[in-house]
Amino acid sequence: MAGVGVAAPPPARVISASGQFVVYADDLHAASAISTYAEHLKRQWLRALELTDTWRDPVVVVVQSNAAPPRLSVQALGPGFHLRYQLDGGPGQLPEPAWRAAFVEILCAEFANRDLPVPGALAPIPWWLTHGLAAEFGQDAEDRLGDVRRELPVAPPPSAGALLRRAAEPAADRQLQAQAWLFTTGLLSLPAGPAKLRQLLTELGAQKNVTNAFAAVYRQDFADERRLEKWWALTLAEWRTSQVARNLTAVETEKALDEILRLPVASAQKLRLELLALQAHPLYVDAIRVYRQAVEFADPKLREQADLYREFARQQVQAIGAYLDQFDQ
Template sequence: MKTVRRAIFILILPVLAFQSLRAAPPARSVSPSRQFIIYASSTALRGAVSELAEQTKANLLTLLRQPDRWKTPIVVNLQPAQANLPEIPSAALRFSQTGFGLKLQLDLTIGESIDAALVERELLRAILLEMIYRSEPDVAPGTAFVEPPDWLLDGVLAIMPGRDRGPLVEALSVSDKQTSVEEFLRQRPALLDSPARLLYRAYSLSLLELLVNGTDGHSRLTRYIDNLSHASNDPFADLKAQFPLLGDDVKKTWQSALARPSGAQNYQLLTFAESEQRLDELLRVKIPDAGNSSKQVELSELAQRKLSAVEKMALGRVSENLVLLTIRANPVMRPIVREYQQIAALLVRGKRKRVAQRLARVQATRTTLGARMSDIDDYMNWFEATQSKTGSGVFVDYLRAVGESQIPAPRRRDPLSVYLDSVDEQFED
């Protein structure tokens, strides 16, 4: 009898173990800013989502020119796809009021292939939702929450560094009919077909560029996001309340924004050499004189003395331009540009402690990096010249010009020219 019971127990044990594994809570990871709490069984997957979440938030804060002031943590639950539950959506954002405050949870269903674009979009939606209700922690339970508009999601994703905006610019150029901004804001992208969806993304990028490039555009966009919790049923009125440029001749302004395909150029990444050149230009701070002229002062010189009000204003503009350069700079140069920006911000606030050491350290790093990149360029040139099976085509025009210069020009056959040619040949002999 005991043998039978033991056999039954051995048969049931794997089932119990499997159920215990299914019931056990998945491991969790906390992102570096501690805002994102990620649950998943795979360590690599948790790390990848954590990095994507932090980068998405950093890009948004750079666009808004705001520091990180998060209050509500975002729980990201990565669950495997189940064949017996195909109705589970790939992404579900749950935002609710609990007895302890707001709860923000993003459930992502992970299948065999992960749609990184979908994950990034949902992470951005969660980040914006936290910003919208950051100043309203006491929302009554059952209140309908206002989500960030789709045009804002698409615009922010398209304006992020490193994105290919060529298809969006092309969609604007081939479109034979322009949609008014009021009609565009009322569109529901989930109901659009693929070409119309691409055009919607292009419109979103154009609108966002129009808003942030206006007067005090970044701060106005931040206030617009903060006030979305009180949004009305008229999205254009809510937008116009924060951006006066939409109140004058909105039709002309909107047409001008759509006719300016700057998205494919203004945010293209710079090469390493271009990043170096632009950084050198910004580090030579232009200080206005009493007249209309200005003098250039190195950042290292300003770090050694107390700054005047005029110098602080000039250095503040440099700090803002360095933030913009961080977006477009070559990826290997971004930490250096960010370090210079932080140093400039400290000097504007009158804090000079250990700034000289930081400047010396970042300059040494920059010199080492420049030498390394030069070595890489030399190696690539050597490889192309000696090892590559195909040419790059860079020197085709030059080689053609050299070859054509070696072909003698046709000689004239009139009597005087023939005589002069014969005299020239005699002198050459």
């Protein structure tokens, strides 16, 4: 990511609910839609990594009249802020995969770079993490599983080590995107999975090397490359044999759902509900999706931090507005 010169922003400006995203567009409705979409993605990202919304650096989104794909640039700011992330691109259709991946990359980069000195080298955000999380936020469980089962047999999948070392972004490679989602989902499913992904982002900022950062975080899970490859092979085998067919009866589905809902709310329940949706009786599928949304919003961490978010967002909105107003005058 490198800073680039950009044209003057379009006239309409919308600041998102948390204050982190400042969207410029020719049309006020387009700016509002993108602002809302960015906040929606951020809520999903926060839940996946079990984070509170204590962002530091603002994100400026400039929607130009052309149809160019989103392009990310980063620049250092003056006192009071650390870095400013900027997305420039055409309006497209939301939710568009390119915009979704760009927003996910920004969220990961902002967290990883938050405590780094400026100027200095920035954290490299691996493509598999960006596209893996973007796929997680963009489809329901059955669609994602269908993609994996369609794409993985096309060619032998790369080793886990090759995935970690790959630098190129698979913008149009559905097979690599399916593997990225599977790899990321597998890491999230490990014990303390969200905490380890947070630690990985921090290590990426400290070490500036994906392979070294991964080894530092996951050495207890994968003592050597052989154990990592064994885990990856088992993960691939498990998902290849997963059944999409809904083979549970209505009574069996009700019993499985009842067992999940009697447990205290935890992030692991979302995955259990997703897997149940793949096997459930057809009459229960819509209900399970509603319960899954309820589990997400019932997370006690989100409720406990609501007041903190609100006050923090208010302060950030005021600070960002004052900073950006200098350039509007």
